[in-house]
Amino acid sequence: MPVTGLGPYDDTNIFARILRGEIPCRKVYEDAHVLAFHDIAPQAPVHVLVIPKGRYVSWADFSATAPDAELGAFCRAVGHVARELGLESDGYRLLANMGTQAGQEVPHFHMHLFAGKPLGPMISA
Numbered sequence: 001m002p003v004t005g006l007g008p009y010d011d012t013n014i015f016a017r018i019l020r021g022e023i024p025c026r027k028v029y030e031d032a033h034v035l036a037f038h039d040i041a042p043q044a045p046v047h048v049l050v051i052p053k054g055r056y057v058s059w060a061d062f063s064a065t066a067p068d069a070e071l072g073a074f075c076r077a078v079g080h081v082a083r084e085l086g087l088e089s090d091g092y093r094l095l096a097n098m099g100t101q102a103g104q105e106v107p108h109f110h111m112h113l114f115a116g117k118p119l120g121p122m123i124s125a
């Protein structure tokens, strides 16, 4: 059982459907464990989502239960995507919403990657 307040994994969530190829995405990167694609409603000039292919509801679930190979692949992939998009010189922001107060909408763990302009304060009230 996932260690999160979000409940068990829901195979009908939008990212599960993207992973099954049922709905399209603008793919940036893919390997055995990870998929990265452009956010459908970008909040910065570059707004990419990096997701594990495994069935993890949230960061709490992923960080506690994913095998080391999947954790490592995910971490490497996030860095790889940012590098390949040429974001290292000007910098970028990583953000993962976990649970209700963070406003997590999609119950499949994902990391947001923002870049392309000065990103302002880390948290707005």
Ligand code: AMP
Pocket (backbone or CB within 6 Å): 014, 025, 038, 039, 040, 041, 042, 049, 096, 097, 103, 104, 105, 106, 107
């Ligand atoms: P969060 O609030 O952290 O759960 O973020 C969910 C993100 O998923 C939002 O930034 C949405 O714009 C994005 N999103 C929702 N549906 C899609 C989709 N079909 N393709 C790409 N991004 C999506």
